Amino acid sequence: MSSTIHPSRLPLLPKPKPKPTKRKPPKPQPASTSLPTSHLRKKTRDLSRLLSKTSLPATTRLDHERALKSYTIELSHRRHLTQTSTLQKRYHKIKFFERRKATRLLSRLNRLQNPTDDEKRQIHEAEVDLNYILHYPATEKYISLYKSGDNADTNAKRQSIKLTIEKRMADGTLSRGAELVEYNAAEGFGPGATKGKKKKAPEKPKQENDDDEGSDGGFFEL
Numbered sequence: 218m219s220s221t222i223h224p225s226r227l228p229l230l231p232k233p234k235p236k237p238t239k240r241k242p243p244k245p246q247p248a249s250t251s252l253p254t255s256h257l258r259k260k261t262r263d264l265s266r267l268l269s270k271t272s273l274p275a276t277t278r279l280d281h282e283r284a285l286k287s288y289t290i291e292l293s294h295r296r297h298l299t300q301t302s303t304l305q306k307r308y309h310k311i312k313f314f315e316r317r318k319a320t321r322l323l324s325r326l327n328r329l330q331n332p333t334d335d336e337k338r339q340i341h342e343a344e345v346d347l348n349y350i351l352h353y354p355a356t357e358k359y360i361s362l363y364k365s366g367d368n369a370d371t372n373a374k375r376q377s378i379k380l381t382i383e384k385r386m387a388d389g390t391l392s393r394g395a396e397l398v399e400y401n402a403a404e405g406f407g408p409g410a411t412k413g414k415k416k417k418a419p420e421k422p423k424q425e426n427d428d429d430e431g432s433d434g435g436f437f438e439l
Contacts, residue, residue, distance in 0.1 A: 254295055261288045301355045308359040312350055315362050319347045320407040327398065344393050347401065348382045352391060 222230070252260075264285040268278065323343040329336055346362055353359055360367075360375045367375070385391040392400055401407050 254292070257288055257292050257295075261285060261292065264288065297356065304355065304358065311361060312353075312359060316347070316350045316406060318363065319343060319350060320401055323347055323398070324407050344397055345379055345383050345386065347397065348386060348391050348393075349379055352382060352385075353378065 264281050267273070268281055268285065273281070323340070323346075326332070326336065326340045326343055332340065349362060360371055360378070362375070382391065386393045398407060
């Protein structure tokens with residue numbers, strides 16, 4: 218007896234079920250600076266949830282861990298820029314007036330003929346003050362140089378930053394003397410001030426991080 222199925226009955230036969238395929242997680246893409254911050258946050262959350270699963274193959278897990286690290290670094294960089302920009306705008310006015318005051322004092326001291334040891338010390342302190350304003354930690358609340366009546370913690374924080382500035386001047390990573398005066402003038406402050414293109418701050422390493430405690434400072438009259 219023939220087992221041949223008549224062609225007319227073929228459409229009635231059940232179709233074979235396709236073999237189930239395991240869905241592979243999408244391959245992560247490197248963090249892009251063009252992505253909105255909200256998208257970066259979402260990608261970071263999604264990858265964190267995905268990596269919490271124990272069934273991921275080793276190679277896939279490694280790819281996702283690298284992508285998560287890339288997204289995290291990019292988010293941290295954006296938060297840093299936002300914080301720096303916010304503080305820069307907040308303290309622009311007080312730093313401008315304090316820089317002008319420090320520049321006037323340094324200019325007056327530099328005009329002295331044959332300065333005494335005490336006057337040389339005053340010149341050094343004026344240079345430290347000017348560098349304090351120029352190189353104050355960008356991610357911290359600015360503590361005014363000339364505001365009186367601060368509490369002990371604020372005074373200690375100010376002094377700590379000034380000591381760091383002084384040390385960097387001593388090891389040559391911050392400018393002093395004629396180089397500092399020249400840079401300040403190129404920025405539009407002091408004798409020989411120009412209105413041309415600003416020069417980059419004469420600083421080699423990144424600014425050191427101090428602790429987060431500080432004062433908002435305050436406006437003052439010169």
